[in-house]
Amino acid sequence: MVSLCLCLILFLSPYSCHTVSDRVLNLFPEIREGIIQTVVMAAPKEKKLFTPGPLCCSRSVKEAMLYDVGSRDVNFLDCVKYIRKTLLEVAQVSPEEFTAVPLQGSGTYSVEAVINTTSPREGAKVLILSNGAYGRRMRNFCSWAGIDAHFQEFPEDEKVNLSVVESLLKGSERFTTVAVVHSETSSGVVNPIREIGQLVRKFQPNAAYLVDAMSSFGAMPIDVRASHIDYLVSSANKCLEGVPGFAYAICRTKHLISCKGNCRVYSLDLVDQYLNLEATGQFRFTPPTHTMLAFQRALQEFQKDGGLEGRAKRYQTNRRILKDGMRNLGFRELLDDSHEGYIITSYFFPKHPKFCFPTFYSKLSELDQVIYPGKVTKADCFRIGNIGYLFPEDMEHLLACIKKVLQEMGLPVPLSA
Ligand SMILES: Cc1ncc(COP(=O)(O)O)c(C=O)c1O
Numbered sequence: 001m002v003s004l005c006l007c008l009i010l011f012l013s014p015y016s017c018h019t020v021s022d023r024v025l026n027l028f029p030e031i032r033e034g035i036i037q038t039v040v041m042a043a044p045k046e047k048k049l050f051t052p053g054p055l056c057c058s059r060s061v062k063e064a065m066l067y068d069v070g071s072r073d074v075n076f077l078d079c080v081k082y083i084r085k086t087l088l089e090v091a092q093v094s095p096e097e098f099t100a101v102p103l104q105g106s107g108t109y110s111v112e113a114v115i116n117t118t119s120p121r122e123g124a125k126v127l128i129l130s131n132g133a134y135g136r137r138m139r140n141f142c143s144w145a146g147i148d149a150h151f152q153e154f155p156e157d158e159k160v161n162l163s164v165v166e167s168l169l170k171g172s173e174r175f176t177t178v179a180v181v182h183s184e185t186s187s188g189v190v191n192p193i194r195e196i197g198q199l200v201r202k203f204q205p206n207a208a209y210l211v212d213a214m215s216s217f218g219a220m221p222i223d224v225r226a227s228h229i230d231y232l233v234s235s236a237n238k239c240l241e242g243v244p245g246f247a248y249a250i251c252r253t254k255h256l257i258s259c260k261g262n263c264r265v266y267s268l269d270l271v272d273q274y275l276n277l278e279a280t281g282q283f284r285f286t287p288p289t290h291t292m293l294a295f296q297r298a299l300q301e302f303q304k305d306g307g308l309e310g311r312a313k314r315y316q317t318n319r320r321i322l323k324d325g326m327r328n329l330g331f332r333e334l335l336d337d338s339h340e341g342y343i344i345t346s347y348f349f350p351k352h353p354k355f356c357f358p359t360f361y362s363k364l365s366e367l368d369q370v371i372y373p374g375k376v377t378k379a380d381c382f383r384i385g386n387i388g389y390l391f392p393e394d395m396e397h398l399l400a401c402i403k404k405v406l407q408e409m410g411l412p413v414p415l416s417a
Helices: 002-012 017-027 029-042 059-063 074-091 107-118 133-145 162-170 193-203 253-258 270-280 289-304 307-329 357-366 392-408
Strands: 098-104 126-130 149-153 177-181 208-212 231-235 246-252 344-348 381-385
Touching (some): 074 098, 098 107, 107 208, 126 133, 307 344, 307 392
Parallel strands (some): 126 149
Antiparallel strands (some): 098 246
């Protein structure tokens, strides 16, 4: 045995690690095959994601990434151009008035970029209308950057209150940006962005109106013009069903250009990103090439599926199956029936001594069903999303798995009130 090891060391010593492993493996093709098999088998198992993101996407969207493409390659520049143009079409706004500016990173980066870009270095004041975690995150952007903000908080299970908004906007404070989340994914509440926008335009005509439509764009109707939106933000891996890696802001071009020189963070400067994209067709820094290729395919599939109408219909059906099925199992929703959202639902933890969320979560995950913890502060909840590449049969299967897990945990089915 010792001599065998010595021989092996002598045989391998002149080579670098990489060369050594290649050489050894080439001598034993069956071992090489075995290793490849093991690596493939160790790849994470595909699961169904009933979450706010990352979300499931189609195989063909994932396959669109199987190409290496240079950032200056004509095919890639065409892809960027197609994405920017198509996003404006999805938003139903004209390229004469609006521009789509993609930015590397997750959704948070683009919301933070808009707040930084629209806040002048002197005299900025942001009004944040918040009823959940993503509104609170906007307050963090401001405090981090030293931007003055008026943070107006509303209950997490209620819509932003329009009379409070009106009196704030009528007051003496002048705001440079007014920001609100459309579909507050932390609870499922959908805010009245159109009415808020009308109030902003009426009482503070110079303020930029920012709508975080991260989890609603592409699946819930948004009338950008009638809502007087100046900046609408979403990301690649939400209702348009691309893969994560970049987000985008749909910006009123004239306002965007007026913000030149504001941004305190070089990489988040949307004006600079826009000017560079316009001048060269390229991102300023390494673009998320594979993600953009996937998103191009996702947009084509979105159109093939009937655009916003088709997607809304599928998600509404998913949500209806979930709502009915969970009610039959005895779960209670956080929001009452006056809420019209169909993106994500928060459920109270069942009041039963045998219910334990980590166990419930892991048992579902073992069945390849991934749900999400709650994100409201005042109630014990979990969340189930129904967006992404999910279909009615996926929702039915999830419900069957939930029933099975409840039984395994020793809970009564249906749950008692
Ligand atoms: C409404 C909303 N805003 C912002 C974000 C943050 O996006 P990301 O996690 O991609 O940074 C999310 C994420 O789900 C969201 O739902």
